[in-house]
Amino acid sequence: MTVWLPDWLRHYRQEWLAGDVSAGVLVALLLVPQGLAYALVAGLPPQVGLYASLLPLLLYALLGRSHAQSVGPMAVTSLLVAASLAKLGLGSAGDYLLAAIWLALLSGAMLLLFGLLRLGFLADVLSEPVLAGFTAASALLIVLSQLGPLAGFRATGASLPAIVDNLWLHAGNYSQPALLLGLPALLLLWWARSGLPRLLHAWRLHGLLLAILSRGLPMLVLAGSMLLVAWLGWQGQLPQVGRIPAGLPAISLPALPASGLAALVLPAFFIALINYVQSLSVAQLLAIPRRETVDPDRELLALGACNLGAGLCGGFPVTGGLTRSIVNAEAGANTQLASLITMAMIAALLAWGSGLLASLPLSVLAATIMAAVAPQVRLQPLLQAWRADRSDAIAFAVTFLLVLWLGVDSGIIAGVVISLAAWLMKSSRPHMAELGLLPGGSHFRNVQRYPQCQTLPGVLILRIDESLYFGNARHVRDALLARLAAERQVHTLLLVMSAVNRVDVTALAMLQRLDETLAERGIRLQLAEVKGPVWDVMLGAGLAERFTGRVHLSTYAGWQALTPAPDFHI
Incomplete structure (x- = not known):
C-alpha cells in the first residue's frame, strides 16, 4: 500500500x-x-x-x-x-x-x-x-x-x-x-x-x-x-x-x-x-x-x-x-x-x-x-x-x-x-562570422573581434550561428552569395557548422542549390564540424554522398587540408 x-x-x-x-x-x-x-x-x-x-x-x-x-x-x-x-x-x-x-x-x-x-x-x-x-x-x-x-x-x-x-x-x-x-x-x-x-x-x-x-x-x-x-x-x-x-x-x-x-x-x-x-x-x-x-x-x-x-x-x-x-x-x-x-x-x-x-x-x-x-x-x-x-x-x-x-x-x-x-525574426537572420586562426594554436575566432587572426588566401571560412530551417534558408543563401560577391578571388568557402544543431528538408535543398551555384562560379563548398544529428539527416536525404571528401572533422582539420603545400626550391 x-x-x-x-x-x-x-x-x-x-x-x-x-x-x-x-x-x-x-x-x-x-x-x-x-x-x-x-x-x-x-x-x-x-x-x-x-x-x-x-x-x-x-x-x-x-x-x-x-x-x-x-x-x-x-x-x-x-x-x-x-x-x-x-x-x-x-x-x-x-x-x-x-x-x-x-x-x-x-x-x-x-x-x-x-x-x-x-x-x-x-x-x-x-x-x-x-x-x-x-x-x-x-x-x-x-x-x-x-x-x-x-x-x-x-x-x-x-x-x-x-x-x-x-x-x-x-x-x-x-x-x-x-x-x-x-x-x-x-x-x-x-x-x-x-x-x-x-x-x-x-x-x-x-x-x-x-x-x-x-x-x-x-x-x-x-x-x-x-x-x-x-x-x-x-x-x-x-x-x-x-x-x-x-x-x-x-x-x-x-x-x-x-x-x-x-x-x-x-x-x-x-x-x-x-x-x-x-x-x-x-x-x-x-x-x-x-x-x-x-x-x-x-x-x-x-x-x-x-x-x-x-x-x-x-x-x-x-x-x-x-x-x-x-x-x-x-x-x-x-x-x-x-x-x-x-x-x-x-x-x-x-x-x-x-x-x-x-x-x-x-x-x-x-x-x-x-x-x-x-x-x-x-x-x-x-x-x-x-x-x-x-x-x-x-x-x-x-x-x-x-x-x-x-x-x-x-x-x-x-x-x-x-x-x-x-524567435522567428531572430532565427531567420542568423549571425555569420568570418573566422581566422589565432596565432600559435588551433583555435578559431571572429576576425572582426580578433584582428590578429590569420586567414588563408582564397579561402573564406564562415560560421553559421543558428540551426538551418525553412525560416532562414533563403536568407542564409542570399547572405552567403552576397558575401562571396564582395570578396575577390575566393576559390573555397568553408562553412563551419558547429552551431547548427538541426536542419530540415528546405535547408538541405538550399545547401544543394548553393553548392551547384558556387560550382558554376568556380568556388568549392566545404563543410566542417557537422554534428551527428545533422549528418544523419543529410545521409537520409542522400546529400552526404554529394559532399564526400569535402567534410572536415574540425575547422583546424579543414584549415590544414586547405593550406597550400610549402614551395621548396633547391
Missing part, C-alpha cells in the same frame, strides 16, 4: 513536523483573504475562492513534487477568468459561475493531456520579456479594477479604457464608510511589506511569531474591519461579503453552462498555459536552494489534477502562487504536509466559521488585493531588456500595452504571437 503514497509521506521525519505545522497555519492565514479577494476579482461569490483552495491543496500534496508549492487562486488567473467570461454575455450569475467552473475543468483536462503527451516544453512558448510584460500589465489592471470596490461601488471592465470609463461614470457614487475603512487598510498593508518587518526586528521578535505578525496581517486587518463595522453600526452603509453558505462544497460534475463548452475551449487553453508557466516557475524557484530538479511533465499532471479538483468542488482555475509558496518555504515547510494543514484549516472555517465572514467589507478586501498585487507592476525588466536586447524590450513593451488596451485575454494571445514572431 505504501507504494501509492508520495515520497515525502513514505520517508517522513519527526523533526519536519514543527516546520510543516507552522507553515501550514501561516499560509492558511494568508490564503483565506486571498481566496475571498481573488474570487471577487474573477466576478464570483467570495466563497468560491475558498472552495478552489480545498481539493487542489490535497491533490498537489499527493501528486506534486515541490516541497513548498501552494496551489490555489491567483490574481492574474482571476483576471483572465473575468476577461474571458465577460465576452460571453452570460445572462445570470448562475450561468457565469458554471462557466467559471468549466474553465477549471477544461483547463485541468488539457493540462492532464499535455502531461500524458509529455508536452512540458509548452512553458517555453512565452518568452521571459513577454511573460514579464503580461504580468506587469495584468497586475496594473487588477489594481485599477479595485478602485471601485475600494470606494464602495462595483466597477467592471477588463481593459484600461473600460475600467477608466466605468470609474468616470461612478465618480460620485462612492461610500464614505467604505473609503474610511479601505484607505487606512491599504496604507497599513502597504506599510506592512517593508516597515513592519523592520519594526518587529527592532523589537527583537524572531521566528514563528515574527512570521505570523508580518504575514498574517491581512487576516488581522480583515478581522479588525469586521469589528469596526459592528461597533460603528455601518452594516447597511457599505458593500459587504454577505452570507456565505455553511458547510463544505459537494464534489460533483456541474451542469453545462448556457454558453456551451465550445466558447470556453480557447480561454481554457490560455488559462492552462499561463497557470502552467506560473506554477513551473514557482516550483523551479523553490527547488534551487535545495538543489532539486523539477519534472515539467509531472508538474503538468499535478496541476491538471488540481484544476479538475477545483472544478469538481465548485471552484475556478488555480495555480501555484508565488507569494504563498515563498511564505510557505520561509515559514519552515519541509513537505506538503504544510498544505494539508492549510486545507484542514480552510475546511474548518467553511464548516463552522463561515458566518463570521458575512460582515467583511468589500473595500477592505479590495485593499488586500491592491497591496498584494501592486508589487508585481514591475518595469525593471523593461530597462534590463533594453540594455541587453532591444527586441526583447520591444516585446515587453508591446505586450504590456496590448494587455492594458485590449485586456488580458487578447493580450495573452498577442504575447504568444509576439514570442513566436520574435
Whole structure:
C-alpha cells in the first residue's frame, strides 16, 4: 500500500513536523483573504475562492513534487477568468459561475493531456520579456479594477479604457464608510511589506511569531474591519461579503453552462498555459536552494489534477502562487504536509466559521488585493531588456500595452504571437562570422573581434550561428552569395557548422542549390564540424554522398587540408 503514497509521506521525519505545522497555519492565514479577494476579482461569490483552495491543496500534496508549492487562486488567473467570461454575455450569475467552473475543468483536462503527451516544453512558448510584460500589465489592471470596490461601488471592465470609463461614470457614487475603512487598510498593508518587518526586528521578535505578525496581517486587518463595522453600526452603509453558505462544497460534475463548452475551449487553453508557466516557475524557484530538479511533465499532471479538483468542488482555475509558496518555504515547510494543514484549516472555517465572514467589507478586501498585487507592476525588466536586447524590450513593451488596451485575454494571445514572431525574426537572420586562426594554436575566432587572426588566401571560412530551417534558408543563401560577391578571388568557402544543431528538408535543398551555384562560379563548398544529428539527416536525404571528401572533422582539420603545400626550391 505504501507504494501509492508520495515520497515525502513514505520517508517522513519527526523533526519536519514543527516546520510543516507552522507553515501550514501561516499560509492558511494568508490564503483565506486571498481566496475571498481573488474570487471577487474573477466576478464570483467570495466563497468560491475558498472552495478552489480545498481539493487542489490535497491533490498537489499527493501528486506534486515541490516541497513548498501552494496551489490555489491567483490574481492574474482571476483576471483572465473575468476577461474571458465577460465576452460571453452570460445572462445570470448562475450561468457565469458554471462557466467559471468549466474553465477549471477544461483547463485541468488539457493540462492532464499535455502531461500524458509529455508536452512540458509548452512553458517555453512565452518568452521571459513577454511573460514579464503580461504580468506587469495584468497586475496594473487588477489594481485599477479595485478602485471601485475600494470606494464602495462595483466597477467592471477588463481593459484600461473600460475600467477608466466605468470609474468616470461612478465618480460620485462612492461610500464614505467604505473609503474610511479601505484607505487606512491599504496604507497599513502597504506599510506592512517593508516597515513592519523592520519594526518587529527592532523589537527583537524572531521566528514563528515574527512570521505570523508580518504575514498574517491581512487576516488581522480583515478581522479588525469586521469589528469596526459592528461597533460603528455601518452594516447597511457599505458593500459587504454577505452570507456565505455553511458547510463544505459537494464534489460533483456541474451542469453545462448556457454558453456551451465550445466558447470556453480557447480561454481554457490560455488559462492552462499561463497557470502552467506560473506554477513551473514557482516550483523551479523553490527547488534551487535545495538543489532539486523539477519534472515539467509531472508538474503538468499535478496541476491538471488540481484544476479538475477545483472544478469538481465548485471552484475556478488555480495555480501555484508565488507569494504563498515563498511564505510557505520561509515559514519552515519541509513537505506538503504544510498544505494539508492549510486545507484542514480552510475546511474548518467553511464548516463552522463561515458566518463570521458575512460582515467583511468589500473595500477592505479590495485593499488586500491592491497591496498584494501592486508589487508585481514591475518595469525593471523593461530597462534590463533594453540594455541587453532591444527586441526583447520591444516585446515587453508591446505586450504590456496590448494587455492594458485590449485586456488580458487578447493580450495573452498577442504575447504568444509576439514570442513566436520574435524567435522567428531572430532565427531567420542568423549571425555569420568570418573566422581566422589565432596565432600559435588551433583555435578559431571572429576576425572582426580578433584582428590578429590569420586567414588563408582564397579561402573564406564562415560560421553559421543558428540551426538551418525553412525560416532562414533563403536568407542564409542570399547572405552567403552576397558575401562571396564582395570578396575577390575566393576559390573555397568553408562553412563551419558547429552551431547548427538541426536542419530540415528546405535547408538541405538550399545547401544543394548553393553548392551547384558556387560550382558554376568556380568556388568549392566545404563543410566542417557537422554534428551527428545533422549528418544523419543529410545521409537520409542522400546529400552526404554529394559532399564526400569535402567534410572536415574540425575547422583546424579543414584549415590544414586547405593550406597550400610549402614551395621548396633547391
